[in-house]
Amino acid sequence: MADICRREGRHLRAAFGFLTRLPVAGKEIGEADLSGSVLWFPLAGLAIGLGQGAVGWGAAFFFPPLVVAVLIWATGLMLSGGLHLDGLMDTADGLASGGRAEEILAVMRDSRVGAYGVTAALTVVLLQIAALLGLLGLGPWRLGGVLAAVGALSRGAMAAALVVYPYCRTAGLGRPFAGAGWRQLLGAAALAVGVSGLVLGWPGLVLAALAVGILLVFGYLTVRGLGGLTGDTYGALAELEVTLLLLSALILLGTK
Numbered sequence: 001m002a003d004i005c006r007r008e009g010r011h012l013r014a015a016f017g018f019l020t021r022l023p024v025a026g027k028e029i030g031e032a033d034l035s036g037s038v039l040w041f042p043l044a045g046l047a048i049g050l051g052q053g054a055v056g057w058g059a060a061f062f063f064p065p066l067v068v069a070v071l072i073w074a075t076g077l078m079l080s081g082g083l084h085l086d087g088l089m090d091t092a093d094g095l096a097s098g099g100r101a102e103e104i105l106a107v108m109r110d111s112r113v114g115a116y117g118v119t120a121a122l123t124v125v126l127l128q129i130a131a132l133l134g135l136l137g138l139g140p141w142r143l144g145g146v147l148a149a150v151g152a153l154s155r156g157a158m159a160a161a162l163v164v165y166p167y168c169r170t171a172g173l174g175r176p177f178a179g180a181g182w183r184q185l186l187g188a189a190a191l192a193v194g195v196s197g198l199v200l201g202w203p204g205l206v207l208a209a210l211a212v213g214i215l216l217v218f219g220y221l222t223v224r225g226l227g228g229l230t231g232d233t234y235g236a237l238a239e240l241e242v243t244l245l246l247l248s249a250l251i252l253l254g255t256k
Contacts, residue, residue: 049151053144087235089117154241156192168228
């Protein structure tokens with residue numbers, strides 16, 4: 001039992017070390033721990049959401065709603081290190097190029113950002129901030145619940161994508177996670193749905209169902225275009241999940 005606890009402790013810290021900029025990983029965490037860390041992805045997303053909620057609560061005492069919404073969004077960006085937004089831009093540039101899979105992957109490897117990447121990032125950022133602005137009307141506790149649920153569900157979707165869909169590069173950021181299996185997937189799914197249902201009730205369960213739908217559509221379109229997923233597409237998936245789930249929360253929770 002002690003060995004299991006130590007192992008899962010390393011996996012948990014690996015998840016936080018990969019998905020956040022919180023200094024928790026430690027030098028003893030290696031690539032071998034990354035596949036096991038997939039199970040704990042929703043908790044890393046939960047931590048990001050709670051951090052955003054705390055900043056939003058504090059900022060509301062000093063700033064108008066639009067500034068608060070921007071600060072909440074910026075907190076999520078800082079806590080994640082911009083990893084997912086970078087993946088979204090690379091994915092948009094690659095898939096919009098319209099070439100064969102090899103050509104798309106070459107475009108995605110290019111460190112330069114094209115017009116499609118900038119447009120995709122700008123659209124997602126504006127939609128997320130606009131959704132947060134609308135959700136501020138829920139009050140700090142309910143908004144914190146939405147952010148916690150969205151954080152857990154979006155990273156849970158990443159965990160599922162790592163297990164369900166093939167990885168189409170021989171190397172890259174997502175390769176160390178190739179050993180993740182159904183145990184990690186089921187654990188991550190239970191955590192993500194449990195968090196969402198606990199903090200939001202039935203709307204959280206609806207958001208969980210929507211997160212699965214977004215994953216399936218995104219996975220189908222990406223596999224059809226590339227033959228599999230890459231580290232960039234995992235980041236793009238997370239950003240799309242966050243955006244669409246925040247917009248869905250606006251509808252479900254009755255804010256405008």
